[in-house]
Amino acid sequence: MSGLRIEERPDRVVVTLDRPEKRNAIDAELIRELHEVCADLEARPRLLLLTGGSDGIFAGGADIGQLRERGRVDALNAINAAAFARIRALPLPTVAAVDGPALGGGAELAYACDLRVCTARAVFGQPEVRLGILAGAGATHRLPAxxxxxxxxxxxxxxxxVDAGEALRIGLVNRVVAEPAGLLDCAHGLLDEIAKGSALxxxxxxxxxxxxxxxxxxLDLVSQAVLFEDEEKYRRMTDFLEKRRPR
Known part of the structure; x- marks a missing residue:
């Protein structure tokens, strides 16, 4: 892939935005590649870690050069919004690891993930109205939530x-790390905790x-009914009771 670096692990996929010369701007090719990642994770569900690396940039927004030339048909085709909605709907939890700016579509990409961790130098923002458009790839409904x-x-x-401190205070991110070098360790640590749970x-x-x-x-009742009959539930509860049993 030209815009993404992919690392496969047994229980997760690490996706790194890799357009440093464009500040990881989100263009049509990168969106196409994100759809490919989603197709893989839909077929073989695993955890997802999405990051821009620890080089001081997550994503500076949509590619303005492409965005300027898009018309009403492009808007109705939901080019970015459809990819971000697909990320949001992935079967297993997703974490965005943000270092530096996550602006416009870059922020919306982070919001599409279930959880967010960031460095102290991270900033989030939606400058779309200043460019004559709205934040149309998820921010108008995900940000209020x-x-x-x-x-x-x-x-x-x-x-x-919004800087990292305010982002943590208002619930936009889950954790902040002081140094960029610790960002991915923090994100993987969070995923490690999540991975202790039953996949189903x-x-x-x-x-x-x-x-x-x-x-x-x-939905809760039906889901619980499915889980109550799952062999994994029986095994995990048996293990729990065995550990509690006096020796």
Whole structure:
């Protein structure tokens, strides 16, 4: 792939944005490659770590040169939005590791992941209104869910940037690391904790959390019924009871 570096591990895939000369700007080719990654993870579910590396840039936004030439048909085709929605819907949890700027479409790519960790020099922002467009690849609905409607509106209306400290305080990110060298260790550590869970339980939990309110409690009940009959549940609970049994 020309815009991504892919590392396969037994329980996860590490995807690194790799367009340093363009500040990891999100262009049509990179979107095509993200769709390929999603197709693989849909066919063989694993955890995903998405990062721009630790070189001081996550993604500077969409490729403005391409964006300027897009028309209404391109907008209706949801070029970036469709890829980010696909990332959001991946079967198993996803983590974005952000170092430096995550702006515009770059921020929306991070929001599409389930969890976010960042360095102290990370910044998030939605400057779209200053370019005459709106944040159309997920920020208008994912950002309010993360930080609340009023705060999201402020950020979307003003284009103000949020530094790492504020991002942690308002719930935009889960963890902040002081040094860039520790970013991937932090992200992998979080995924290691997640990987201790049952893959099926993780998958159904993600479905339940992401489902609309109207799906509850029925979805929770059906999911629990499936898990109650799962051999993995029986094995894990047996192991737990064996460890608690007096010797």
């Amino acid at each position: 993360l930080v609340g409607e009023a705060r999201a509106k402020e950020l979307l209306f003003t284009g103000r940037r 339980a993780l998958r159904l939990t993600k479905l339940a959390v992401d489902a609309p309110a109207a799906a509850h409690p029925q």
